[in-house]
Amino acid sequence: MKRIFIDREKCDGCKNCTVACMQAHRATPGTVYDLDLLDRKNEARHTIVSDGKGRYTPVFCRHCAVPDCVGACMSGALKKEPDTGHVQYDEKRCGTCFMCVMSCPYGNVKPDKATRSKILKCDFCKDDPEGPNCVRACPKKAIWVEEVEVL
Ligand code: SF4
Ligand code: SF4
Numbered sequence: 001m002k003r004i005f006i007d008r009e010k011c012d013g014c015k016n017c018t019v020a021c022m023q024a025h026r027a028t029p030g031t032v033y034d035l036d037l038l039d040r041k042n043e044a045r046h047t048i049v050s051d052g053k054g055r056y057t058p059v060f061c062r063h064c065a066v067p068d069c070v071g072a073c074m075s076g077a078l079k080k081e082p083d084t085g086h087v088q089y090d091e092k093r094c095g096t097c098f099m100c101v102m103s104c105p106y107g108n109v110k111p112d113k114a115t116r117s118k119i120l121k122c123d124f125c126k127d128d129p130e131g132p133n134c135v136r137a138c139p140k141k142a143i144w145v146e147e148v149e150v151l
Contacts (some may be wrong), residue, residue: 001085002124003148004060004132010142011048013056020043020137024125027114040114042122045122047133058143061122062107063087065150069121072103085150086124094118100143 004130023032027041036042049057063086070078070087077093078100092131096117100109109121125132 001063001148001150002145003063003137004122004124005057005143006060007147008055008057010140011056011058012140012142013048013050015140016048016060016095017050017134017143018048020133021045023129024133025123027084040112043113043120045120059106059108061087062106065126068103068105069100070073072099074099079083083141084124084126086126087121088123088126089119089121090113091118111136 019032019035019037021044022037022042023026023035025045027034027039038130040073046058046060049059051057063080066081067078067080067087070080074097075093076096077095079088079090081088098111098119099120100119101111103109109119113117130136131145135145
């Protein structure tokens with residue numbers, strides 16, 4: 001399966017990846033030039049964590065081999081896809097219990113800020129044949145996609 005890898009030494013916190021994620025998942029169609037960065041409906045799926053001293057860590061869903069978020073979801077809204085290995089979310093099945101939010105050891109699932117009625121997590125830009133938009137947007141090559149073997 002494919003996973004996003006990070007090199008925190010290369011990340012300078014520019015957040016180009018964050019804007020790319022927002023654009024890829026924005027609420028209404030449009031170009032990046034009219035993307036409202038303050039609109040909560042356009043929230044990104046990952047975070048760039050700053051230590052306040054100029055060091056940044058991109059934090060992305062690992063699409064874990066045994067995902068705690070899937071194990072915690074009682075309504076079947078989160079599922080590890082057998083063909084890709086990616087953990088995907090079905091909003092229609094979500095019971096808004098946020099057990100997944102509490103279960104992810106890496107903080108990679110969050111309630112959506114706009115409605116607090118669903119969760120947001122990385123979907124690996126599943127509908128884009130070119131793969132995750134964040135990766136293509138990073139000018140430092142601090143994030144990349146790699147094929148990994150899952151045993
Ligand atoms: S949301 Fe968290 S627990 Fe679920 S697959 Fe991603 S990193 Fe793993
Ligand atoms: S685009 Fe690359 S360098 Fe910029 S914040 Fe994201 S990971 Fe870091």
